Amino acid sequence: MNLPLSPPNATSRPLYVVGAEGLQAWLAGQPAPVAAWLSGTGFAGGLGDVRLLPGPDGAPAAAVIGHGTAAARRRTRFGLAAAAQLPQGDWHLEGTLTDEERDEAVLGFLLGAYRFTRYRAQTGGGARLKLPEGCERLVALAEGEWLTRDLINTPSADMGPDELEAATAALAARHGAHLSVTRDEALREGFPMIHAVGDGSDRRPRLLDLRWGANGPALTLVGKGVCFDTGGLDLKPAASMLLMKKDMGGAATVLGLAQMIMALNLPIRLRVLIPAVENSVSGRAFRPKDILTSRKGLTVEVNNTDAEGRLVLADALALAAEEASDLTISMATLTGAARVAVGPDLAPFFTDDEAAAAALADAGTEMRDPVWRLPFWEPYEPMIEPGIADLDNAPAGGMAGAITAALFLRRFAGGRYVHFDIYGHQPGDAPGRPKGGAGQGARAILGALPTLLGV
Known part of the structure; x- marks a missing residue:
């Protein structure tokens, strides 16, 4: 991935950042032509508003971006994402x-410059930023987010279990991590629910297991890698399949987070588990009312084959629980109920750990990666207990769907556990967040690690 960063010795033009409150004072210190130009074009320092300043030859010699008011900054993440509005060339912040x-300005610039160009050249862009001193950490954050977006944006025809494995292997090779893969009969025997969900597809299921780091606290990340979800025999309507290439958004997000952690060389023993499957329709597909026996030994009645994500995650979480970890985090595009509850911007999470909840909430604000806690509401536990088996993968009634899914997963997790039910998609262009695949929660987790793991 090639972030839009200037070479250190590049000659760059100034990009002035001016707030609405300080605009008049700033204009008073500028040459009269600059003040007249900005006043004449109606520049008021609005958040993200960009004006090019012409030089003597008429070519852009500098640019001004509005920093807005304090109220506007509270309402808009990355209002300084100017990359898309600047002409090609090198720029530095003033x-x-x-x-x-x-x-925020640097990260907004880098995230706003993202373009998905695999299938079509994208117009605009070309502006590069000279990285200020002390901002090297932001490069790792942006690279992780770009990786996540690329993986989610890639159509399922080119991002099946094979390709997701290849992307994980490439990340492992880049950072000297070790990747092991469980497939075929070993998957059937050791991870029966992962195998059952993926067996309906000719693109064979597997479990990816990446390890990195020899010292420090242990962090295990589990990401849902359903590369396409037809709903299985409980087939989705056509409109509901349109975004199902993003159903591996949990896997894409934990890989982006792993990229951040490894690039920053954090003193962590990192493990990433990804059940990579395609939920398809065929004579081998698992059926409604089948009862599956999980890796943990708990039996699960399948009351909807479209609630497959929690099945594959459950086997991966059971594996994670077999080894001591200081923190286990699962991330998945799991339920529509979470989207109804908080919309596409917020990443809801569940945990019983009060300190972890506070750390994640604080870091989400600091990192411009908002998260929101939902409860493991134990009075709903009977809803996931069907009677004929230990667990029900899709309780009837349609209420509290995000909570019951989280309660289901908690039955398989061990130790200190956090579950994220993310959306993984930006519905329309916004500052720093182009329409399409989007990471959620990764920067919040990274920002919370000093509190969560003491690193």
């Missing part, structure tokens, strides 16, 4: 910015 504002 203006009186706090370290926090500078970091």
Whole structure:
């Protein structure tokens, strides 16, 4: 991935950052033609508003981006994502910015510059930013997010279990990590629910197991890797399949987070588990009312083959629980109920750990990666207990779907556990968040690691 960063010795043009409150004072210190130009074009320092400043030859010599008001900044993440509005060339930040504002501006620029160009050249862009001193960590964050977006945006024809494995192997090779893969008969015997969900497809299921780091606390990330979800025999309507290439968004997000952790060389023993499957329709597909026996030994009645994500995650979480870990986090595009509850911007998470919940909420705000806690509401436990088996993968009634899914997963997790039910998609263009695949929760987790794991 090639982030839009200038070479260190590049000659760059200034990009001034000016807030609405300080605009008049700033204009007073500028040459009269600059002040007249900005006033004449109606520039008021609005958040993200960009104006090019012409030089003596008429070509852009500098640019100004509005920093808005404090109220506007609270409402908009990455209002300084100017990359898409600037002409090609090299730029550097100017203006009186706090370290926090500078970091937001740099990360907003890098995230806003993302384009998915695998199948078609994209117009615009070409602006590069000279990285300010002290912002090297932001490069790792942006690279992780770009990786996540690329994986989610890739159509399922080119991002099946084979390709997801290849992407994981490439990440492992880049950072000297070890990847092992369980497939075929070993998968059937050791991970029966992963095998059952993926067996309906000719693109064979597997479990990816990446390990990195020899010292420090142990962090296990489990990501849902359903590369396409037809719903299985409980077939989705056509409209509901349109975004199902993103049903591996949990896997894409944990790989992006792993990229951040490894690039920053954090003192962590990292493990990433991804059940990579395609939920398809065939004579081998698992059926409604089948009862599956999980890796943990718990039996599960299948009351909807479209609730497959929790099945594959359950076997992976059971494996994770067999080895001591200081923290286990699962991430999945799991339920429509989560989207109804909080919409596409927020990443809801579940945990019984109060300190972890507070750390994630604080880090989400700091990292401009908002998260919101939902409860493991134990009075709903009977809803996932069908009587004929230990567990029900799709309780009737349609209420509290995100919570019952999280309660289901908790039955398989061990130790300190956090579950994220993410959307993984940006419905329309927004500052720093182009329409399409989107990581959620990864930066919040990274920002919380000092509290969560003491690193």
